[in-house]
Amino acid sequence: MDLLFKVFIDPFLQMGAMPDLLVQTLWEGLVSGVLYALIALGFVLIFKASGVFNFAQGIMVVFAGLTLVGLHEKGVPAWLAVLLTLGVMLALAVAVERVVLRPLVNQPDIILFMATFGLTYVLIGIGEFIFGGEPKQMITEELGLPRGAIDVAMLGGRVTFQKIDIAAAVIASIMIAALAVFFQYTRIGRALRAVADSHKAALSVGISLNQIWAIVWFAAGIVALITGIMWGARSDVSFALQTIALKALPVLILGGFTSIPGAIVGGLIIGIGEKLAEFYWGPLVGGGIENWIAYVIALGFLMVRPQGLFGDKIIERI
Amino acid sequence: MLRQLTLTALAAAGFASLAAPAVAQDTVYVPLLTYRTGPFAGSGIHIANGMRDYLEMLNQRDGGIGGAKIIIEECETGYDTKKGVECYESTKGKNPVLYNPYSTGITLQLIPKAAVDKVPILSMAYGLSASADGTNFPWVFNPPVTYWDGASVFIRHVLQAEGGNLKGKTIGLIHLDAPFGKEPIPVLEALAKEYGFNLKLYPVPAAQMQNQGSVWLSIRRDRVDWIYNQGWGAMNPTAVKEAVKNGFPIDKLVGVWWAGGDDDARAGEAGAKGYKTLNFHNTGAQFPVMQDILKHVFDKNLSQAKREQVGENLYNRGVYNSMLIAEAIRTAQRLTGKKAVNGADVRRGLEALNITEARLKEMGMEGFAAPVKVTCTDHNGHNKVFVSQWDGTKYVKASDWIEPLKNIVRPLIEEAAKEYVSKDAGWPKRTEACDAPA
Numbered sequence: 001m002d003l004l005f006k007v008f009i010d011p012f013l014q015m016g017a018m019p020d021l022l023v024q025t026l027w028e029g030l031v032s033g034v035l036y037a038l039i040a041l042g043f044v045l046i047f048k049a050s051g052v053f054n055f056a057q058g059i060m061v062v063f064a065g066l067t068l069v070g071l072h073e074k075g076v077p078a079w080l081a082v083l084l085t086l087g088v089m090l091a092l093a094v095a096v097e098r099v100v101l102r103p104l105v106n107q108p109d110i111i112l113f114m115a116t117f118g119l120t121y122v123l124i125g126i127g128e129f130i131f132g133g134e135p136k137q138m139i140t141e142e143l144g145l146p147r148g149a150i151d152v153a154m155l156g157g158r159v160t161f162q163k164i165d166i167a168a169a170v171i172a173s174i175m176i177a178a179l180a181v182f183f184q185y186t187r188i189g190r191a192l193r194a195v196a197d198s199h200k201a202a203l204s205v206g207i208s209l210n211q212i213w214a215i216v217w218f219a220a221g222i223v224a225l226i227t228g229i230m231w232g233a234r235s236d237v238s239f240a241l242q243t244i245a246l247k248a249l250p251v252l253i254l255g256g257f258t259s260i261p262g263a264i265v266g267g268l269i270i271g272i273g274e275k276l277a278e279f280y281w282g283p284l285v286g287g288g289i290e291n292w293i294a295y296v297i298a299l300g301f302l303m304v305r306p307q308g309l310f311g312d313k314i315i316e317r318i
Numbered sequence: 319m320l321r322q323l324t325l326t327a328l329a330a331a332g333f334a335s336l337a338a339p340a341v342a343q344d345t346v347y348v349p350l351l352t353y354r355t356g357p358f359a360g361s362g363i364h365i366a367n368g369m370r371d372y373l374e375m376l377n378q379r380d381g382g383i384g385g386a387k388i389i390i391e392e393c394e395t396g397y398d399t400k401k402g403v404e405c406y407e408s409t410k411g412k413n414p415v416l417y418n419p420y421s422t423g424i425t426l427q428l429i430p431k432a433a434v435d436k437v438p439i440l441s442m443a444y445g446l447s448a449s450a451d452g453t454n455f456p457w458v459f460n461p462p463v464t465y466w467d468g469a470s471v472f473i474r475h476v477l478q479a480e481g482g483n484l485k486g487k488t489i490g491l492i493h494l495d496a497p498f499g500k501e502p503i504p505v506l507e508a509l510a511k512e513y514g515f516n517l518k519l520y521p522v523p524a525a526q527m528q529n530q531g532s533v534w535l536s537i538r539r540d541r542v543d544w545i546y547n548q549g550w551g552a553m554n555p556t557a558v559k560e561a562v563k564n565g566f567p568i569d570k571l572v573g574v575w576w577a578g579g580d581d582d583a584r585a586g587e588a589g590a591k592g593y594k595t596l597n598f599h600n601t602g603a604q605f606p607v608m609q610d611i612l613k614h615v616f617d618k619n620l621s622q623a624k625r626e627q628v629g630e631n632l633y634n635r636g637v638y639n640s641m642l643i644a645e646a647i648r649t650a651q652r653l654t655g656k657k658a659v660n661g662a663d664v665r666r667g668l669e670a671l672n673i674t675e676a677r678l679k680e681m682g683m684e685g686f687a688a689p690v691k692v693t694c695t696d697h698n699g700h701n702k703v704f705v706s707q708w709d710g711t712k713y714v715k716a717s718d719w720i721e722p723l724k725n726i727v728r729p730l731i732e733e734a735a736k737e738y739v740s741k742d743a744g745w746p747k748r749t750e751a752c753d754a755p756a
Contacts, residue, residue: 128354135585160564244528275531286521287519288526
């Protein structure tokens with residue numbers, strides 16, 4: 001009886017007793033969720049274009065962040081460093097298309113997936129060789145990102161909004177909207193959707209598969225850079241950051257691997273869900289549940305919608 | 319013809335030089351299990367540099383230890399237990415004199431192997447606290463303090479700050495959700511009963527090290543008065559940042575000695591001023607030993623560290639660790655009369671380790687650390703610890719040396735050692751003789 005009370009009643013009593021903490025938890029979840037959505041978007045773009053789950057997305061976040069900070073350490077002004085980093089991510093996209101993807105055209109998806117594993121370790125090696133393994137501080141101030149916090153007295157307590165979190169939420173939202181519009185309404189976006197439907201049909205109408213792949217990998221690189229800046233500003237830029245990117249996995253399970261709205265909604269559900277779960281139900285089992293509860297939430301949704309919230313329902317003729 | 323003759327003569331000379339009796343130099347092989355890559359590299363690199371540079375300095379300045387050149391070999395573990403065991407297996411055939419696992423997880427895996435392979439383990443201020451019991455763990459050494467001592471010193475520090483009364487106070491342990499992070503829990507639970515404070519645990523899984531938002535919200539909800547941080551790698555700078563962000567009083571966040579990297583505090587920028595960490599050696603490059611490292615290692619471009627990192631907390635930690643290694647080898651040489659000692663000899667050396675004030679001065683370490691004495695029964699020493707505080711640019715000594723609560727810690731250690739041994743029916747009884755202290 002006591003356990004039932006602790007699971008089903010007490011957390012809600014806590015929410016009512018300390019509503020300021022509930023708002024703070026929801027805000028933390030929202031910021032995390034938007035960032036998860038941004039990471040998930042990087043996966044979705046590549047999956048839509050090539051049917052490949054890009055395991056290297058996490059290290060791309062680290063690589064982009066380290067390149068930016070590394071260039072700035074060499075004396076390159078912050079915004080020029082951003083442009084140069086974008087150039088590096090473009091070069092990486094072209095190189096991946098030429099060296100990894102093009103030779104593997106028509107190979108089973110699992111081969112391409114394994115190739116992204118290889119790419120992950122190559123990027124880790126190159127990153128550590130060039131930048132070393134030490135964590136680096138994001139150049140938040142130099143990029144003009146806001147610092148400090150806004151304390152708001154509300155609901156009998158206080159809620160703190162970090163300015164960098166507000167900026168992260170706003171920038172990530174703009175980025176997501178821009179990418180959604182780009183891929184929904186532009187010629188390249190339509191070409192991407194055609195490639196996603198069928199490589200052969202897209203090729204037959206003159207769409208260059210190689211060009212589309214380079215574009216989506218570059219778009220994923222831009223997403224990686226924004227994520228690296230934002231998450232790097234919240235903690236720091238280190239190789240540990242790549243594990244955060246794997247948080248996109250339950251987001252993708254939930255939202256579907258091919259849906260941009262799915263990545264957004266999935267990210268928010270996972271971000272807010274895991275924070276609420278850790279804060280209100282975590283103490284019942286000694287805490288530390290945030291790491292796996294995201295998968296429980298995703299699996300719960302899968303039981304109702306196996307294709308994910310926004311995933312395409314695959315019907316095959318047999 | 320002339321050319322042919324010349325070549326023949328050169329070949330003959332070369333052959334003759336190969337055939338001449340070579341004078342084999344005595345050596346001691348010291349494998350260093352380090353991590354310069356992966357999520358924990360931010361802490362591991364500085365320690366690896368300090369360890370390597372001190373041993374390299376001995377090679378350059380003195381030709382090694384007691385006439386034996388030190389063969390230093392690093393093996394990259396990435397702080398991964400599996401890789402650490404692989405490193406051990408791949409190097410144990412090279413006659414290592416001891417192992418530094420540099421991870422509690424790896425240490426726990428190597429403990430049962432030490433007695434079998436006859437190579438001692440030096441887990442300096444980390445590893446299994448219970449292995450301080452030399453009677454049950456003759457091949458494992460963890461001087462100068464255990465995690466349990468550290469937790470007791472933290473509580474003593476809090477007692478002092480709170481006027482000797484902790485009743486009604488809430489003390490939190492934020493810890494890496496791994497064997498290392500969980501180590502201080504038993505002693506903190508015992509101390510919570512003793513002093514009447516409320517203990518709250520906040521585990522941080524490795525994958526969440528840089529995503530601690532909800533943990534710090536829980537700390538805010540629980541109105542925690544003091545936090546002890548048993549973190550490592552990327553967890554520490556994030557914890558400092560989150561403490562600053564959440565308005566937690568930074569001088570009430572105290573890290574174990576491994577949560578005292580300079581980069582950990584720098585991450586919190588101006589708000590981190592006042593962050594505390596336990597320590598058992600000093601910071602700074604003013605000590606003669608550090609000057610020798612700069613002269614004999616850095617000036618010859620033999621270090622992987624940046625010159626300005628000499629004197630930082632974790633670099634000095636690596637130096638301290640290698641000082642223990644070198645002194646154990648030196649003691650083993652004195653006990654056996656051999657230059658090229660082996661693992662069994664160095665086990666005796668570790669057990670007879672007695673680093674006095676006079677010896678610290680000889681080594682250029684006067685004021686750097688406190689004396690250390692290991693005995694056959696006590697493989698730790700439970701030495702004094704002090705509190706360091708971040709002044710905005712570096713750590714400074716912020717307390718006197720504080721004695722651990724030995725009356726509480728030592729019985730717990732002996733009890734835990736007995737329990738560990740009782741779970742393994744085949745655990746060998748100690749047969750190793752006890753040498754007289756050095």
